[in-house]
Amino acid sequence: MAKNSSKNPEKHILVIRLSAMGDVAMTVPVLRTFRATYPDVKITVLTRKFFEPIFCDIENVEVYHADVTGRHKGIFGLNRLFNELQKLNINAVADLHNVLRSNVLKTMFSLKGIKVVQIDKGRAEKKALTRSQNKVFKQLKTTHQRYADVFDSLEYPIDLDAHQFPEKKRLSPNIVSLTQNSTKKWLGIAPFAQYESKTYPLELMVEVIEQLDKDDQFEIFLFGGGKREMDILNNIGSKYNNVVNVAGKLPFEDELKLIGNLDAMLSMDSGNAHLAAMYGVPTITLWGVTHPFTGFMPFGQPFERAILPNLTKYDLIPTSIYGNKVPPGYEKVMHTIKPKTVVEAINNL
Structure with missing residues (x-):
């Protein structure tokens, strides 16, 4: 048999x-x-x-x-x-x-x-x-x-x-405690990436957060990992009324549930963008020396949600697939993305 x-x-x-x-x-x-x-x-x-x-x-x-x-x-x-x-x-x-x-x-x-x-x-x-x-x-x-x-x-x-996206996951008690069941729009912001060449300058990201906090429309959740990132996000979160640092506060499983319940995500060309997109969350991505043409645009997201640097000035972009190759003079390409542009893109969603 x-x-x-x-x-x-x-x-x-x-x-x-x-x-x-x-x-x-x-x-x-x-x-x-x-x-x-x-x-x-x-x-x-x-x-x-x-x-x-x-x-x-x-x-x-x-x-x-x-x-x-x-x-x-x-x-x-x-x-x-x-x-x-x-x-x-x-x-x-x-x-x-x-x-x-x-x-x-x-x-x-x-x-x-x-x-x-x-x-x-x-x-x-x-x-x-x-x-x-x-x-x-x-x-x-x-x-x-x-x-x-x-x-x-x-x-x-x-x-x-x-493809069909799943239904939103029920929030755990840990998430409810962290979010306080805020009735504002939930916006995730993941300001870090593996390489500095595709990480939006922190001082510019703080301008974005400051403007969004002032508008009082969003509950903003900051995502990151590792002690250095957690320290930075704790420092930012402590300064604004509508900003909560998530890094180090939730187990990964709960962090995913929170991401799946966001109204929008702002991320670099990095893992958090793909985590949000796999739940169908509208995801805005900021790009440095990499580019969506490489095939790493988050799933189901229209090209318009990718905010690119000045490609006329920096016409060698993309200089690498992962952001690990930066030609001389290309260290500050993301400075050409203005905080106002990012805030407008989020509000337009």
Whole structure:
């Protein structure tokens, strides 16, 4: 009987996306659409334990924790991880990361006859978009569509236009205590990014917050992480009536629920933009040396919600995909985005 039943094994896809937070968040609309299209196919996401709450609203999706700094570290750790994953009866792998670790796992699964499809990151066209000479300045395929293409290659085509956002999550007591059930519009502001080159100057962001606080229309929630950012946000929050620092005040799961209940989010080209967009929250993004053409525009957000620096003056933008390459003279590109422009964009929403 066991041999006969193995001819029709349960369809079970392993999805690999280990980091970073924004890239992990961008998988959510894709996986939601997949689940709606193929409800009988089981999905297991291999990612960091911290990211598990990101997937909590997707039915029949389980998360397997990759402990890449501990028991799954190095080649022996990856072999241990592979042996653990084998017990889940995986019969296809969607590698949405395509890095050294996932390449090692790809080899292991392939040797067992399991089909693995990896994301095409479009490195050549991204290089053409970011180079200074003979730049090919055009919109590239979105990261969301690149993820969807992986499932297409596994013979599970999905249409992201059919995606549906979930209902808003009920607020936890922690969130109610923090927000005081404010009846004003709830605006999230995430003023930080991995690189300074795509972080709006703090003094200009304070001008934005000051004007919005003065208008008295919004309850403003500040998002960030790490001690330095928390100290800065605590300092800003203490100066205004309608501003609350969220950083360090809520567990990640509650922070996501709060983000999902916002009326709007203002973010850099960073993870918080993608967290807000995965809930359908109108999201305004501020861009520095990167650009939406690279394919990292938050899901479902119109291009008009991207506020760009002066591209006539700084015509080499985008200078990099992630913001880690800044040509001489491009250190202050975001100073060309005026606080008044940002405030108007928020009010127009």
